[in-house]
Amino acid sequence: MSTDKHASYWINTSKLPSFEKLQDETETEVCVVGGGIAGITTAYLLTKKGYKVILIEALKLGHGTTGYTTAKLTAQHDLIYDQLISKFGEGTARTHYHAAMEAIDFVRETEKDLQADFQMSVEPAYVYTDDKKNVRQIEKEWEAYEKLGIPGGLEDEIPLPVSVRKAVRMDNQAQFHPLLFLQAMTEYISSNEGRIYEDTRAETIVEGEYATVKLKDGGSITAKHVVIATHFPFYDFKGAYFARLDVARSYIVAGKSPYTYPGGMYISVDNPSRSVRSAKDNNGDTIWLLGGEGHRTGKGKEMKEHYSNLRNWGRSKLDMDDFDYNWSSEDFMSLDSLFYIGRLTKRTQNLYVATAFRKWGMSGGITAAKEITSLIDDDKSLYSGIYDPARQDAVKGITNLAKNMIEVGTELVFGKVEKTEKFIDDLKRGEAGKIRRDGKLIGIYKDNEGIVHKVDTTCTHMGCEVHWNDAETTWDCPCHGSRFWASGEVIEGPAVKDLKKAD
Numbered sequence: 001m002s003t004d005k006h007a008s009y010w011i012n013t014s015k016l017p018s019f020e021k022l023q024d025e026t027e028t029e030v031c032v033v034g035g036g037i038a039g040i041t042t043a044y045l046l047t048k049k050g051y052k053v054i055l056i057e058a059l060k061l062g063h064g065t066t067g068y069t070t071a072k073l074t075a076q077h078d079l080i081y082d083q084l085i086s087k088f089g090e091g092t093a094r095t096h097y098h099a100a101m102e103a104i105d106f107v108r109e110t111e112k113d114l115q116a117d118f119q120m121s122v123e124p125a126y127v128y129t130d131d132k133k134n135v136r137q138i139e140k141e142w143e144a145y146e147k148l149g150i151p152g153g154l155e156d157e158i159p160l161p162v163s164v165r166k167a168v169r170m171d172n173q174a175q176f177h178p179l180l181f182l183q184a185m186t187e188y189i190s191s192n193e194g195r196i197y198e199d200t201r202a203e204t205i206v207e208g209e210y211a212t213v214k215l216k217d218g219g220s221i222t223a224k225h226v227v228i229a230t231h232f233p234f235y236d237f238k239g240a241y242f243a244r245l246d247v248a249r250s251y252i253v254a255g256k257s258p259y260t261y262p263g264g265m266y267i268s269v270d271n272p273s274r275s276v277r278s279a280k281d282n283n284g285d286t287i288w289l290l291g292g293e294g295h296r297t298g299k300g301k302e303m304k305e306h307y308s309n310l311r312n313w314g315r316s317k318l319d320m321d322d323f324d325y326n327w328s329s330e331d332f333m334s335l336d337s338l339f340y341i342g343r344l345t346k347r348t349q350n351l352y353v354a355t356a357f358r359k360w361g362m363s364g365g366i367t368a369a370k371e372i373t374s375l376i377d378d379d380k381s382l383y384s385g386i387y388d389p390a391r392q393d394a395v396k397g398i399t400n401l402a403k404n405m406i407e408v409g410t411e412l413v414f415g416k417v418e419k420t421e422k423f424i425d426d427l428k429r430g431e432a433g434k435i436r437r438d439g440k441l442i443g444i445y446k447d448n449e450g451i452v453h454k455v456d457t458t459c460t461h462m463g464c465e466v467h468w469n470d471a472e473t474t475w476d477c478p479c480h481g482s483r484f485w486a487s488g489e490v491i492e493g494p495a496v497k498d499l500k501k502a503d
Contacts, residue, residue, distance in 0.1 A: 008068050008075035008327040009254050009289070013282060014179035016040055016061045016186060022197035023219040030053040031213050032222045033202045034068035035059075037178060037361060040229050041369035044185040046086045047194045049377055053192065054221055056213075058201035058230075060482030061186060062179045062490060065231055065361060068329035070252060070275055070291050074173040076125040079137055079269055081144035083337060092386050094148050094246050096338070099383050103366035104174045107181060107469055114352065116184035120176040125265045126158050128167035129281050134269050134329040138166040144188035145170070159262035160276060164319050175265055175277055178362060192333065203496045211350055216496060225376050228344065229353045229368070231361075232481055232495045237332045239389060241305060242462065242494065245332045247481035250294040251471075252307040253314065254279075254287050255323035260284045268292075274313060287324065290314050294359075297476055303328075303471035322487065328472065330481050330492065331359040341368040342375060352376070353389055427452075432468040432486065441465060442502045443475055445486040455488040460497040 024158045034041045043055040075097050084093035111118045129138055139326040142154040151171040158167050190196055201216040203473025205226060213221045233241045265277040275291035293306035307326045314320035334340055334356035344351040350373045357364030374418040427433060434457060443457040456474065457466050464479035474491060482495035489498045
């Protein structure tokens with residue numbers, strides 16, 4: 001398999017099967033929308049239980065956030081347990097921990113059941129700081145571990161050659177290759193009468209006792225149950241998910257270091273954050289995955305700088321001088337730090353959603369699949385309803401809601417009066433800019449062949465102005481995270497319609 005310098009390690013070291021596009025009208029028991037870890041695991045579990053399942057993916061299986069993750073399979077979701085105890089009590093915090101630990105067990109059991117190799121390894125996980133202002137947070141997190149009976153420790157140093165003031169360790173965590181995991185489940189689904197379609201984008205849902213998923217390019221799927229596992233729900237106005245999710249983008253570079261990898265997974269709470277884990281390449285050599293540089297999608301400095309900052313950190317701290325891969329991903333956060341998993345709203349009994357995994361989608365996606373499968377099959381929550389999207393998060397997270405609405409409102413207003421400085425003739429190949437024509441902002445991109453692509457930069461979701469991402473050569477929306485190719489085609493939602501072409 002070839003190696004692309006601007007690509008995901010996971011995608012370049014796996015090969016998921018390909019599937020045709022669906023354009024006909026069809027029926028099934030369960031329609032799963034989304035071909036990432038949450039969607040494929042849900043389809044796998046329901047297929048095992050004998051349900052007739054159709055799974056559709058707008059692009060290619062595993063090429064969404066699951067293919068661009070760090071793939072830490074862990075219950076250590078940053079510094080969360082002290083926060084959960086304060087907000088919800090020890091019961092909810094303990095349930096969240098056990099749900100993530102069950103996800104680790106599930107991957108191990110699936111590896112055995114499907115006789116596959118997911119490159120899974122058990123590792124300790126560390127959250128650390130080198131900033132004295134954050135030391136007390138680390139200590140409070142360890143106190144939460146002790147209350148909940150979480151195995152681990154409070155440390156003054158970590159095995160990495162970096163400066164640390166304090167760290168909290170969680171034992172018995174894991175890392176794996178997420179696309180090998182998806183590949184094995186996909187093969188099981190398609191071999192057991194499950195139907196899978198790629199390049200098939202859902203556009204809307206017609207609700208009813210049997211819901212109908214309408215497809216962007218024609219055709220539809222009518223099903224007794226519909227699972228929306230598209231990361232950001234494409235059917236988001238029902239339940240006001242556009243107001244209840246905050247969006248962030250983060251970056252990863254990967255390569256070799258002369259140091260022997262000491263084992264473990266690491267993430268700092270300092271700003272900017274740094275994440276470290278290891279993996280094995282096709283030759284069995286160790287590569288180091290460095291992550292961080294998170295920011296709100298569509299905002300901040302030139303995106304290429306984030307990769308440069310990670311590479312510079314790897315050079316200075318780990319003596320890395322050759323980086324084989326770099327990629328980025330998008331994540332969504334709920335108002336109160338818990339996932340949204342369950343029925344889309346209280347009144348939509350046959351529509352289900354899985355989102356807001358807070359950058360921890362490996363364990364979160366599996367938890368979602370198990371929970372939704374239980375709701376469909378037995379009408380019962382496995383996790384005491386703590387992830388129910390209808391919970392009272394609007395009260396608990398009112399500050400975050402206000403902040404999110406201000407961010408969106410600001411973009412809606414000031415994005416329209418953005419200054420433009422570029423003219424088409426000024427653009428070099430590989431550059432983009434905006435011009436104003438008849439009061440509208442037009443995005444101009446001159447590709448490496450010299451072809452000029454012109455689009456209306458109004459996001460087709462809710463009308464915010466998209467901004468240029470020079471690292472990925474995409475137009476990104478800072479309001480809700482929709483992303484579009486330079487030529488305007490939608491990559492990921494909530495938008496389902498392409499940007500309009502401009503003259």
